[in-house]
Amino acid sequence: MAAAAAGLLVTPGVAGPAYGAPTPGPSVSAAPSPDSDAYFPELTPAVAAKLDAAVQRVLREAQVPGVIVGLWAPGKGSYVRTFGVADKATGSPMETGFNIRIGSETKTFTVTALLELVDQGKLGLDDTIGKYISGVPNGDRITLRELAGMRSGLFNYSLDEDFNKALAAGPTRPFTPQQLLDYSFKHPVQFEPDADWQYSNTNLILLGLVVEKVGGKPIQEFIRQEVLEPAGLRQTVFPTDAHFPDPHPQGYTNDTTGKVVIATDWNPSWAWAAGAMISDLMDLRSWARTVATGTLLTPKTQAERLKTTSIDGIRGAGYGLGIFNVQGWIGHNGSLPGYETLTVYLPEAQATMVVLLNTDILHEGQEPSTLFGEAITRIVTPDHVYPGHKPTAPKPTTPKPTASPTG
Template identity: 45%
Template sequence: MAAVLTAGAIAIAMATPAPAVPRGPATVASSDARASQDAQDTPFTRKLTADLLAHMQRLRVPGAIVSVSTPAHGTWTTALGTADLATGTPISARDHMRVGSITKTFTGTVILQLVQEGRLALDKPVAAYRQGVPNGGRITIRQLLQMTSGLYNYAEDPRFNRQLDQHPERYWSPQELLDIAFRHPVYFPPGTGYHYSNTNYVLLGLIAEQVTGRPLASLLRERVFEPAGLEETSFANGRSIPRPHAQGYMFIDNVDSLTAPVLTGKDAAWADWSAGNPRNATRDNASLAWSAGAAVSTVDDLRRWAKTLATGTLLSPAVQRERLTFVPTSDLPGAPTYGLAVANILGYIGHDGEIPGYNSFMGYDPATRTTIVVLTNLNQSPDGTAPAIELTKQIIDQLTPQDSAALS
């Protein structure tokens, strides 16, 4: 299970052009894919559709749902490719998909609402709310939200990933996930660095439950999904996904994804040719991510949520200002910055997500009032890239070419 902020690892190595190599089994989008009803037939959308289909072919993406909203072009939503490789069923813009770490924006919003209500304090130590956390007397709620706690990311544990590959149906309790993390030393003293860690958000989910006495699923529904009008979004912490949904696929298993490089040139061509058929991961147990990644949503809901998140509709202006206080994620040019359960990616305020079978991106740019949402039913391409991020780059290239160049 890949566990980093995907958009934070976008830098791609230079390489020679790929040779002509026979492709592996066909598991890619069809050029006769149908767009949703509100898609507009304009030169912009025709060019973008062609580019997206070409990149889906290259990335071996079975299906993708894409939505772009701008003042100039309006809202354009399209579904491209296949929802189910076994039946050939076309993907639909109404399909549900797991959204992985976009869940963190929901969990983080609940935490910030509790801060707003005076039931939590951003700069109070975690030990005030939960015992047994390494450095718990020094790590603050803010540092958990901002990925600066230094706590080990349980999703990087090799034994855990082997168990995910061998028993994808297994249920994991939040405490089991924390136990894995706490067996490892911390990365750095609190507040002295950045390291993306699902452990932070499992802790935050448990703290939210403890403070309120309410299950996390109820908190998310009552405090986020219903107030934001997210009628098709749910916390699906198990093996089931609401219907209709796209099947989710994996080429690279969880163990290999820990060290899978981003390949280019001959290496990428060989990886594509030798990839074989992907594994159907639709019913892998999402409890592996709990409050860090078990939500399910649709493109329409995420388009609505991206703007709500970026503009702070569910928070006070003061708390929203805290949320949008960002730290760098790396020294790479154009790398995202990270706030309180939200990323800033080239001015797009939002998040990406990856969980077995699915990859996603959503973002809203307040300066241009542009929203981009991309959902794919493949979590990682054979060349090691994140398909939703790669398709997002193509969209940004058409909207603002200079921004796309910064992503490369």
């Protein structure tokens, strides 16, 4: 089931017809950047043609209904395209202005909120979670830093069998943060605090509760006021229910039988501070640079955020505090039933890549967003290829729900 979708899934354009020729989006104004193409090539028509072919190949081979791709680098131009369809029943094309469920990219917002509270002197990264939330296994020893860096050892609730059964039985039902923690805390800890690295959505549920308690307001309000508004993000929201702002594409996932079903309106409350948010191409373009360069944080706190722990099985990949660095690309990916996203920034070239698609169905065991990222970076940044293989990511123990409508 896509319950792990809020988990790490990395190795961790304007409308075009399905599998057909894309239509280019508008160019962006260029600003000064490195003179050489060593970091990033000029996005000429010839380069764009190579990108078109590479994206179309992944779209076709991975059977992705539709994808939106954006690439930008100062002085090099832009590449904005859509491919495929937003709705397989009507054949309506993908559009660059669509809203998309961003899954685990939510973690970058939740952790930014937490780090803002650090900068305000209201909490410390080395505070224990037990200082704020009671009943957490090893809560007197697990720090906020270890939660944000996936080094707590707490069991990932997304892998709990009862949770997956409940989600499969009712993908439109709401879950509370405490319910999610209860699924986790009935399991023994996986390792001692800071002894290992393991992706767990449980960590972000706890950090969301800390943001609420210390910030003094619901997390959706804190993030809106303290993160989204200062960052100038007007299309990004933290939903409190299954509402999905228009316009958006239909999202396609698998049910328990392997049948493709529509998951557009499934309730994302099960992912909450780990993966419930919604955004769009241009907001994510802006956010990529903001989160990677730390413009909302002090330099000291941003430096702490970017200290990474190696991710097993991925060369040149590490995970910091709610953010990863994969071959120099800094950011996060995300997945919820029906949708996947990838938003990353390459500081050497001041380059941004955003990939948004309307399925989370794996292709030969690979996340399609990762396959797109790999295909694109092999062309534009061959020295910084976003890998097409992934680490052992948390996957649910039971299949997806057979229910048709919402998730």
